[in-house]
Amino acid sequence: MAKTGPFRASSLLPLGSTTTRRQFVAGAASASLALALPLPPWSCQERQFDTVVVGGRLIDPAEGIDAPSDIGITDGRVARVAERIAEGEGRQVVRAHGMIVTPGLIDIHTHVYDGVSGVSIDPDVVGIAKGVTTVVDAGSSGATTFPGFRTYVAAPARTRVYALLNVSSPGMTVSNELADFAYIDPDAIVATVEANRDMIVGLKVRMLAGIPGGNDIEVMRLTRLAAEGAGVPIMVHIGGQTSPLPRILEMLRPGDVVTHALRRNRSILDDAGTVYPEVREAVERGVHLDIGHGRGNLDFDVAERALGQGIRLAAISSDVHRGNALGPVFGLPTTLTKFLHMGMSLEEVIRCATSTPAGIFDFGEELGTLREGAVADLSVFQMVEGDYELVDSGGKRRTAARRLVPYAAMRAGRPYGAITR
Ligand SMILES: [Zn+2]
Structure with a gap:
């Protein structure tokens, strides 16, 4: 050339x-x-x-x-x-x-502990190469595995990389990071956050089907304890909880984040397809709703229903990793395109990937705006016009015009x- x-x-x-x-x-x-x-x-x-x-x-x-x-x-x-x-x-x-x-897009739910945590992917492939200048790794690493993430992945990346520390010490380097309550060590969590405040902006806890005894409330209690000690917010992954969602929400404080809000089952909708009143109350008191599209966590019908009931999202994130980067997620721009197609304005989807995520976490730098x-x-x-097929986590299809x-x-x-x- x-x-x-x-x-x-x-x-x-x-x-x-x-x-x-x-x-x-x-x-x-x-x-x-x-x-x-x-x-x-x-x-x-x-x-x-x-x-x-x-x-x-x-x-x-x-x-x-x-x-x-x-x-x-x-x-x-x-x-x-x-x-x-x-x-x-x-x-x-x-x-x-x-x-x-x-402003450079901010994706608050990704998995980028490439080469260590199973499905993680190179942060630059899903980050700056896709117009996403800041990614937050949502719990791929925990207290014992975070140092490697910092040194070998975040430091050399061209994308800004932050972390939500998994409350489980090994993080997502094991198949079920909550298989044993001994994996949750609040003291180790607090010490790791304190030593890495420039990079760790919160804690991540996943409500998984494999929590011993289905005791998700005990997991939330230990997470709350660690978050209070470290002075950072919690991102809670919903979907595998055994307790009703309102019971989990009770344990969240203003500034905490619920991710996978619009998944097929155990979402923010009750069995009748109505947004739980407790979800609206949580949003009122400052709990943020996030998407975390991923392989199993965005359902077009649930999303259209929730948006139709006036629910307000704080963030649109991709939950991108190796298992979905070739579809259905692809990355944050495609995820934003889906919400554009579902009726949100361009300004609103850009807001959910710039200024609102910038306000959720303390990135130590003013991100999400291009003010002087x-x-x-x-x-x-x-903005490319023309039919483009969008697919959700369950294989449902929509045809977007741009x-x-x-x-x-x-x-x-x-x-x-x-x-x-
Ligand atoms: Zn995730």
Whole structure:
């Protein structure tokens, strides 16, 4: 391939496994998203920004922006957001004409302890390569297995990687991490969180069918104890609880998260298909509802029913891992496309993957917005029109008329895939 300035054409490949080379060539021709040095060598004009992103439609729910806006980035931070910034102001230019620019997406439920926890996948494959600049690993590691996750997976990743520490010491490196109550060691949990506050943002507990004696309330009690000691929120995976869901919800505090809210069985709907009043009360007092699509946890009928009853989601997450990354989940953009198809607005689905997840956990950095001064984590998407088949965790199909396709992303101003000097 021909070189374009200092950037090889290979650096311009769009993101996402679903985009073919032909689509890329077509996209590049029509939308011309490119990195280039726009000024001729004889120019001595001072360039104000390291990078400018021009021509896109910026959707930043945290700032209430949905408008054509250009972005100037310097030293990894957003230096200016304006209706128009000249290309000549940037040493690098990202041309996003005809595309959607958002704060870098945040996926609060993934499994990325690649090579150690059974189904986990490389965080960059499902993260920044898909426009998701921040992933939260939801419980793949526990107190005894977290150090390896930190050193060998999170540290070298191009994606920001955070963790919800599994309350079970081995985490999901064993087939049933709650097979023995001895696996839950509140002191070890608190010590591990305290030593890793920059990365561990909460605890993960899974209501599994294999909890000894079906005593899920005892598991919740120990989890609560550890969470209070560590001062972090809990994400509880529902679906395998033996107790009624309202009994689990009673043990949650404001700031905690219920994931797999819209699964087929034992979801937030009662047997009659109505949202439990206790779920509404929990949301009222600050408990967050999350999707966690996964291989078994998003049902289109349940989702349509719950959304139809006005239930408000805090986060849309993928629960992506090796067992579903080739379908039905694929990743966060496809999961967002499903909710777009089910009637949520584009602004609302972007909000559920940017500003609201950013507010759920303490990431130690202002994420989920492109306001001036914020870190320049940014994603560019194409909205591709045309029939696209969506499949839920149970194999139900819907045909969408459009879908979000990741095109480019940057973390702290550094474009993923680009040759940077
Ligand atoms: Zn999960």
